[in-house]
Amino acid sequence: MRTPIAQVTPASGSAEIAGWVHEVRDLGGLAFMLIRDRTGIIQVTIPKKKVSEQVLAAVKAVSRESVVRVSGPVKAIDKAPGGRELVPESIEIISLAETPLPLDVSEKVPAELDTRLDARFLDVRRPRVAAVFEIRSAACYAINQFLHDAGFTAITTPKIVAAATEGGTELFPIAYFDKEAFLNQSPQLYKQMMMAAGCEKVYEIGPIFRAEEHATTKHLNEATSIDIEVSFADHLEVMRILENLIIHTYGYVEKTCSAQIANIGVEDFAVPKAGFPRLPYAEAIEIAKKGIEEPIKYGDDISPAAERAIGAEMGGHYFIVDWPSEIRPYYAMQYENDPSICKAFDMMHPRMELSSGAQREHRYDRLVQQIKQKGLNPESFEFYLKPFRYGIPPHAGWGLGADRLVMTMLGLSNVREAVLFPRDMHRLVP
Amino acid sequence: MRTPIAQVTPASGSAEIAGWVHEVRDLGGLAFMLIRDRTGIIQVTIPKKKVSEQVLAAVKAVSRESVVRVSGPVKAIDKAPGGRELVPESIEIISLAETPLPLDVSEKVPAELDTRLDARFLDVRRPRVAAVFEIRSAACYAINQFLHDAGFTAITTPKIVAAATEGGTELFPIAYFDKEAFLNQSPQLYKQMMMAAGCEKVYEIGPIFRAEEHATTKHLNEATSIDIEVSFADHLEVMRILENLIIHTYGYVEKTCSAQIANIGVEDFAVPKAGFPRLPYAEAIEIAKKGIEEPIKYGDDISPAAERAIGAEMGGHYFIVDWPSEIRPYYAMQYENDPSICKAFDMMHPRMELSSGAQREHRYDRLVQQIKQKGLNPESFEFYLKPFRYGIPPHAGWGLGADRLVMTMLGLSNVREAVLFPRDMHRLVP
Numbered sequence: 001m002r003t004p005i006a007q008v009t010p011a012s013g014s015a016e017i018a019g020w021v022h023e024v025r026d027l028g029g030l031a032f033m034l035i036r037d038r039t040g041i042i043q044v045t046i047p048k049k050k051v052s053e054q055v056l057a058a059v060k061a062v063s064r065e066s067v068v069r070v071s072g073p074v075k076a077i078d079k080a081p082g083g084r085e086l087v088p089e090s091i092e093i094i095s096l097a098e099t100p101l102p103l104d105v106s107e108k109v110p111a112e113l114d115t116r117l118d119a120r121f122l123d124v125r126r127p128r129v130a131a132v133f134e135i136r137s138a139a140c141y142a143i144n145q146f147l148h149d150a151g152f153t154a155i156t157t158p159k160i161v162a163a164a165t166e167g168g169t170e171l172f173p174i175a176y177f178d179k180e181a182f183l184n185q186s187p188q189l190y191k192q193m194m195m196a197a198g199c200e201k202v203y204e205i206g207p208i209f210r211a212e213e214h215a216t217t218k219h220l221n222e223a224t225s226i227d228i229e230v231s232f233a234d235h236l237e238v239m240r241i242l243e244n245l246i247i248h249t250y251g252y253v254e255k256t257c258s259a260q261i262a263n264i265g266v267e268d269f270a271v272p273k274a275g276f277p278r279l280p281y282a283e284a285i286e287i288a289k290k291g292i293e294e295p296i297k298y299g300d301d302i303s304p305a306a307e308r309a310i311g312a313e314m315g316g317h318y319f320i321v322d323w324p325s326e327i328r329p330y331y332a333m334q335y336e337n338d339p340s341i342c343k344a345f346d347m348m349h350p351r352m353e354l355s356s357g358a359q360r361e362h363r364y365d366r367l368v369q370q371i372k373q374k375g376l377n378p379e380s381f382e383f384y385l386k387p388f389r390y391g392i393p394p395h396a397g398w399g400l401g402a403d404r405l406v407m408t409m410l411g412l413s414n415v416r417e418a419v420l421f422p423r424d425m426h427r428l429v430p
Numbered sequence: 431m432r433t434p435i436a437q438v439t440p441a442s443g444s445a446e447i448a449g450w451v452h453e454v455r456d457l458g459g460l461a462f463m464l465i466r467d468r469t470g471i472i473q474v475t476i477p478k479k480k481v482s483e484q485v486l487a488a489v490k491a492v493s494r495e496s497v498v499r500v501s502g503p504v505k506a507i508d509k510a511p512g513g514r515e516l517v518p519e520s521i522e523i524i525s526l527a528e529t530p531l532p533l534d535v536s537e538k539v540p541a542e543l544d545t546r547l548d549a550r551f552l553d554v555r556r557p558r559v560a561a562v563f564e565i566r567s568a569a570c571y572a573i574n575q576f577l578h579d580a581g582f583t584a585i586t587t588p589k590i591v592a593a594a595t596e597g598g599t600e601l602f603p604i605a606y607f608d609k610e611a612f613l614n615q616s617p618q619l620y621k622q623m624m625m626a627a628g629c630e631k632v633y634e635i636g637p638i639f640r641a642e643e644h645a646t647t648k649h650l651n652e653a654t655s656i657d658i659e660v661s662f663a664d665h666l667e668v669m670r671i672l673e674n675l676i677i678h679t680y681g682y683v684e685k686t687c688s689a690q691i692a693n694i695g696v697e698d699f700a701v702p703k704a705g706f707p708r709l710p711y712a713e714a715i716e717i718a719k720k721g722i723e724e725p726i727k728y729g730d731d732i733s734p735a736a737e738r739a740i741g742a743e744m745g746g747h748y749f750i751v752d753w754p755s756e757i758r759p760y761y762a763m764q765y766e767n768d769p770s771i772c773k774a775f776d777m778m779h780p781r782m783e784l785s786s787g788a789q790r791e792h793r794y795d796r797l798v799q800q801i802k803q804k805g806l807n808p809e810s811f812e813f814y815l816k817p818f819r820y821g822i823p824p825h826a827g828w829g830l831g832a833d834r835l836v837m838t839m840l841g842l843s844n845v846r847e848a849v850l851f852p853r854d855m856h857r858l859v860p
Contacts, residue, residue: 002662020821037628094792095792097819133585141578144571153567154566155563156850159637159639172590172606173604174603175602198468221606386532388525390531391526421587421620
């Protein structure tokens with residue numbers, strides 16, 4: 001019976017372990033192997049004169065990163081990892097690794113991100129890389145837990161769709177039998193339909209697809225989005241939910257993944273404090289004007305440089321609110337007293353945008369008018385507009401980028417570090 | 431402040447509610463409205479001589495399924511739902527529904543499935559339809575919980591891929607910038623790569639896409655799959671995990687969704703008993719031979735009719751094991767003493783297959799040989815095969831259809847009843 005390496009102690013007497021050969025050192029009369037599994041590393045000490053022929057042959061044949069099964073007595077020893085060593089009675093080579101390895105797993109040799117992504121199966125063997133994906137898993141669990149406990153219904157919306165969410169051209173076309181179809185760029189329209197369906201509070205964690213020709217450290221063509229929509233709620237209410245979700249998720253990760261945080265070397269991990277500041281867009285632009293060299297004015301999108309300048313000023317997570325209606329999607333609700341701005345918001349990490357949301361326009365006539373104002377044809381949105389004619393409550397929601405959440409939480413330099421098999425203009429394999 | 435309808439009691443004195451107009455009845459001097467939200471229904475009683483002009487005008491203008499906000503004193507009354515009624519001081523029509531409705535929400539008029547799916551936003555307002563999706567949400571949560579607590583890491587694998595999982599032609603092609611790409615038909619190859627990556631226990635809940643030209647009650651072209659893969663495990667171990675997961679999920683639904691189960695009218699809801707029988711494929715064929723008219727022999731796929739005949743004999747959930755290697759994918763591990771059968775299994779509900787799995791072939795040379803035996807070209811699978819040359823543990827796993835799980839759990843006649851916006855050869859909207 002195989003024991004997880006972290007659980008092997010001298011008290012266990014004899015143990016059987018299985019894992020990857022992290023290192024082999026041959027000192028003549030004595031050889032050492034470090035064996036690694038998901039839980040840790042153990043030293044296997046081989047006094048050549050005292051072990052069997054089978055063990056000697058295995059030690060000679062094995063290569064780094066091969067998978068082996070080893071059994072034998074465990075002894076306390078000060079200098080070894082975990083304060084114990086295993087003296088093998090048997091070593092079975094389960095899967096022999098070819099040499100040379102396409103990537104050095106021991107982290108002694110730094111590798112380019114592209115090389116690492118090409119050999120992701122080796123890259124993730126590094127404890128600090130595995131730690132990122134363990135934290136990502138924990139964060140997703142925390143999000144499910146938070147939304148479930150808050151009374152949300154998890155929904156699954158289609159990824160193959162007939163129309164674009166925002167009428168944009170940045171869609172991947174699919175040959176769907178004899179029909180034209182696309183990969184969905186957002187569950188936006190579907191989660192709004194669920195408001196018309198009376199579901200009141202829904203969420204989805206799933207893939208979104210954008211055919212944008214980006215080549216940045218924070219955009220991918222396939223991403224994971226966390227989306228919520230809430231009936232009888234305004235933008236302020238869903239901002240509160242978002243803030244609490246972020247705090248809960250950081251808290252859960254801090255509580256359950258301290259070893260992984262240490263492994264990655266995140267020095268300044270801190271659960272954000274409640275009360276994210278709410279910065280009106282107009283003020284954000286003023287801060288940006290002072291902080292960046294390139295020209296920026298009211299009505300412009302907030303450029304990456306502007307995001308960083310404003311982020312530096314704000315210090316932690318914050319909201320940008322009261323956006324010009326002109327630069328937000330047609331479905332954002334405009335303020336009654338000033339339709340030039342709308343009830344939309346972005347939730348920002350000092351480094352970049354994490355989430356976009358708004359109270360939505362639920363009044364059919366105004367929605368049609370806003371679609372037209374954006375130069376889009378309401379007829380293309382009939383499947384979406386129809387529910388607005390048969391009783392739909394006021395509602396609000398947001399989408400939160402899961403990959404960026406992990407990236408900013410752990411201070412990763414590239415969103416690709418937070419995604420197992422990233423997809424961009426140049427990368428489709430593995 | 432809006433109160434959920436189920437929480438409104440005479441003790442609350444006055445209440446404000448918001449929801450959909452389920453019914454309006456005008457009896458001359460007296461009118462009644464039933465207002466419905468996600469939590470329940472309340473009667474609003476309008477003694478015409480005692481209410482304001484504003485209320486009278488609203489009652490006159492409102493139509494069924496409009497969204498309204500109503501406030502006023504609550505009184506105990508025997509005959510009304512929940513034993514209370516609200517006498518309105520104000521009624522605000524938030525969203526007026528057009529008449530006639532494309533679908534009758536009160537469930538008095540039965541509707542065809544196609545009509546219901548066309549107007550899904552109205553269909554899901556029916557409490558018995560909403561109940562299906564609330565149970566689906568609960569089941570997904572239970573699955574996340576079970577796998578998280580069992581030490582699994584949640585992973586996200588790409589849906590846009592360059593190669594087919596099983597070399598089949600049943601793939602949707604995508605125009606991916608200047609490259610040829612496809613929608614992934616299964617996370618199979620990626621979760622196996624995660625075994626080479628040292629993750630040991632992984633799971634994913636996500637969409638899968640199959641361009642099969644089916645027109646049945648249990649196939650969709652976009653489905654939700656629950657996938658696990660476990661290192662150092664054989665097929666028997668992952669069968670135990672699957673059985674326990676099913677029992678946990680039914681148990682969670684029974685515990686948390688009794689009202690929904692009653693609403694749907696599931697009469698025979700029962701948590702499956704541990705110890706799902708394990709029926710060798712050869713014996714399953716013998717049972718089918720006796721139970722169906724069409725000819726069937728060893729080596730054939732198990733047809734829907736055969737599934738039903740065997741299911742009737744077995745009575746509850748069961749496994750079919752020891753499949754002929756010839757009719758299973760190349761990645762199933764063959765038995766050492768009889769390579770004509772393999773360590774693959776299907777987990778069956780009496781009505782249909784729910785899950786397929788196997789111990790996988792982890793030995794590179796044998797895997798290449800099995801790929802060739804299926805008439806496939808190993809070179810097309812280089813991205814998948816590469817990890818097998820650099821140390822991969824033995825591993826096993828399965829995929830479980832989430833839609834079918836919900837369908838069979840609730841006795842739904844069509845898998846489309848378990849999916850909000852199903853995708854098939856003929857349906858791409860809404």
